[in-house]
Amino acid sequence: MFCRNCGTEMNENAVVCVKCGCDKEKGTSFCPHCGKETNANADVCLSCGCSLKKEGSKSKMVAGLLGIFLGSLGIHNFYLGYTTKAIIQVLLGTGGWALFFMGPIVSGIWGLVEGILLLIGKINVDGKGNALKD
Ligand SMILES: [Zn+2]
Ligand SMILES: [Zn+2]
Numbered sequence: 001m002f003c004r005n006c007g008t009e010m011n012e013n014a015v016v017c018v019k020c021g022c023d024k025e026k027g028t029s030f031c032p033h034c035g036k037e038t039n040a041n042a043d044v045c046l047s048c049g050c051s052l053k054k055e056g057s058k059s060k061m062v063a064g065l066l067g068i069f070l071g072s073l074g075i076h077n078f079y080l081g082y083t084t085k086a087i088i089q090v091l092l093g094t095g096g097w098a099l100f101f102m103g104p105i106v107s108g109i110w111g112l113v114e115g116i117l118l119l120i121g122k123i124n125v126d127g128k129g130n131a132l133k134d
Helices: 060-073 075-080 083-098 102-119
Strands: 055-059 131-133
Touching: 055 060, 060 075, 060 083, 060 102, 060 131, 075 083, 075 102, 083 102
Parallel strands: 055 131
Antiparallel strands: none
């Protein structure tokens, strides 16, 4: 990988760049995958197409499984930090029983679909915009 601050190639396991002393994840000037210069606000590298989003601590797998099994309660969205969506789902999943059992069915299918989208990588950021881990 390459230092995001100075573009020097660095060891995969190094925590800081030996050339500029910058933290591995800090800096926005270079692509960590191909070492080309990047725009500070770009989400993807224009040279290699890889994501430049900072990797968050949330797991794609955990979120996906939570969505599939507990999606009707919005647990996966609470986990990812999509709080508004999570509250809508938990309201549908619980209070929704009053609506001819439709609420839990709607939120269950919604959660299931989001769980699958998470597992196949269609949803790949958490509520803060950090990339999900594999
Ligand atoms: Zn550096
Ligand atoms: Zn790149």
